Amino acid sequence: MVSLTFYGGVNEIGGNKILLEDKDARIFLDFGQSFDFGEDYFYEYLSPRTANGLEVYFEFGLVPRVPKLYSRKMLQFTDLKYEKPDIDAIFISHSHSDHINHLQFVDEGIPVYMGHGTHHLYEAYHKMYASFYDIGEHSDIRLFKSGDSIKVKHLLIEPVHVEHSVPGAYGFIIHTSSGAIVYTGDFRLHGPQSWMTQEFIKKAAATSPRALICEGTRIGSEVEHNYTEQEVQDKASQLIKGAGGLVFADFSMSNVDRFLSFYNATVAAGRKLVIDTRFAYILRCLREKVPALPDVLSDKNLLVYFRICKSCTFSEKDYYPWERDFLPKMVTYRELSKSGSKYVMHMGFNRLMELVYLQPKGADFIWSMSEHFLEGEDNEDTKRVLENWLRHFGINLHRVHSSGHASPADIAGAIKAINPELLLPIHTNSPSAFKELHGKVVLPEKEKTIGI
Numbered sequence: 001m002v003s004l005t006f007y008g009g010v011n012e013i014g015g016n017k018i019l020l021e022d023k024d025a026r027i028f029l030d031f032g033q034s035f036d037f038g039e040d041y042f043y044e045y046l047s048p049r050t051a052n053g054l055e056v057y058f059e060f061g062l063v064p065r066v067p068k069l070y071s072r073k074m075l076q077f078t079d080l081k082y083e084k085p086d087i088d089a090i091f092i093s094h095s096h097s098d099h100i101n102h103l104q105f106v107d108e109g110i111p112v113y114m115g116h117g118t119h120h121l122y123e124a125y126h127k128m129y130a131s132f133y134d135i136g137e138h139s140d141i142r143l144f145k146s147g148d149s150i151k152v153k154h155l156l157i158e159p160v161h162v163e164h165s166v167p168g169a170y171g172f173i174i175h176t177s178s179g180a181i182v183y184t185g186d187f188r189l190h191g192p193q194s195w196m197t198q199e200f201i202k203k204a205a206a207t208s209p210r211a212l213i214c215e216g217t218r219i220g221s222e223v224e225h226n227y228t229e230q231e232v233q234d235k236a237s238q239l240i241k242g243a244g245g246l247v248f249a250d251f252s253m254s255n256v257d258r259f260l261s262f263y264n265a266t267v268a269a270g271r272k273l274v275i276d277t278r279f280a281y282i283l284r285c286l287r288e289k290v291p292a293l294p295d296v297l298s299d300k301n302l303l304v305y306f307r308i309c310k311s312c313t314f315s316e317k318d319y320y321p322w323e324r325d326f327l328p329k330m331v332t333y334r335e336l337s338k339s340g341s342k343y344v345m346h347m348g349f350n351r352l353m354e355l356v357y358l359q360p361k362g363a364d365f366i367w368s369m370s371e372h373f374l375e376g377e378d379n380e381d382t383k384r385v386l387e388n389w390l391r392h393f394g395i396n397l398h399r400v401h402s403s404g405h406a407s408p409a410d411i412a413g414a415i416k417a418i419n420p421e422l423l424l425p426i427h428t429n430s431p432s433a434f435k436e437l438h439g440k441v442v443l444p445e446k447e448k449t450i451g452i
């Protein structure tokens with residue numbers, strides 16, 4: 001019999017950690033960090049130090065006490081004895097922190113499987129933001145691509161690409177002694193790469209699976225209209241064409257589809273897209289895996305923003321070596337301030353300080369990130385500060401977004417097509433709502449084992 005234990009992702013969006021055991025094989029599907037991780041106990045400077053290991057997290061039950069999993073270093077001040085790991089592998093679905101981040105606690109010898117794209121993206125982000133993106137030391141990272149078949153003892157695991165808000169996202173079909181168990185990871189069906197998710201659904205359905213572990217980020221939420229990526233591009237295009245001054249756009253740097261939507265909308269409006277040096281670095285890394293992306297150095301529609309630094313003369317020595325590659329594409333606040341209507345500039349919340357130099361007149365700001373970053377109690381401060389900045393500079397705020405997650409209707413369609421015997425909801429605040437989508441729903445409980 002196969003057993004599944006859900007150590008995260010239960011009654012919450014993200015933080016997936018699923019242990020699958022079958023005979024003597026033990027694998028984890030994802031090993032992520034919850035979005036609200038530590039919020040109840042840590043606050044600003046009251047947070048774990050780099051010298052701290054798992055003792056702090058065990059104290060508050062924030063990380064599960066699973067034996068034979070964590071590294072010796074992480075366990076040294078805990079009462080959980082270090083023992084040689086008995087987990088055969090950890091399979092990572094994609095690079096988002098809620099699926100990968102707690103790898104930092106795991107013993108370095110346990111094989112970690114991830115897609116080529118996930119590894120590539122992780123390395124780029126780790127170089128840029130080492131303290132935020134850190135999965136720790138791992139001596140046995142094994143890379144896969146869609147269509148591979150990976151053997152772990154008697155288990156056979158097939159990673160199949162899905163469309164999500166980051167490239168290199170996968171679902172898994174795990175062939176066990178109880179039949180196939182399908183895990184969706186995070187997915188959507190309304191973007192330009194939805195054919196990938198369709199392929200996953202088709203392959204999953206062909207196995208007549210015993211169980212489907214399905215994400216449900218948007219289950220239980222009202223959807224007035226399921227915005228597609230094309231609609232994002234059309235609306236952005238309309239806004240940019242109608243704008244009189246500089247247009248700022250805030251969207252995730254790793255969301256390739258969103259980048260292309262804004263790139264296309266910018267070019268269609270006869271403007272140039274300005275990205276900062278970090279974005280330029282990430283874009284160049286992504287392009288190695290996604291050739292449809294433009295080349296920062298040769299594309300005439302792209303410019304790279306250099307912030308004012310040290311000598312205040314924009315000279316080469318002011319910037320890190322990895323930034324200097326982009327010097328030929330330099331644009332500074334002077335040009336953007338003078339000729340704002342020729343440009344669309346990518347602008348993150350943490351970069352708002354640039355507005356002091358840019359002094360935009362009649363500018364627009366297009367917010368194209370997940371809505372929940374601007375809503376809910378947790379984000380009140382962020383929202384207040386952003387609104388204050390925009391009001392101060394007389395900038396109009398617009399929202400244009402297409403979710404990285406499938407709509408409730410698309411999830412219902414995927415479940416129907418895959419047609420599993422059992423359905424296990426994960427990565428959702430509304431697991432019970434899945435009961436309307438399938439006759440045999442098993443609701444996972446945190447750290448409880450379910451026999452399949």
Ligand SMILES: [Zn+2]
Nearest residue numbers: 014096098186
């Ligand atoms: Zn997720």
Ligand SMILES: [Zn+2]
Nearest residue numbers: 094096164186
């Ligand atoms: Zn995700």
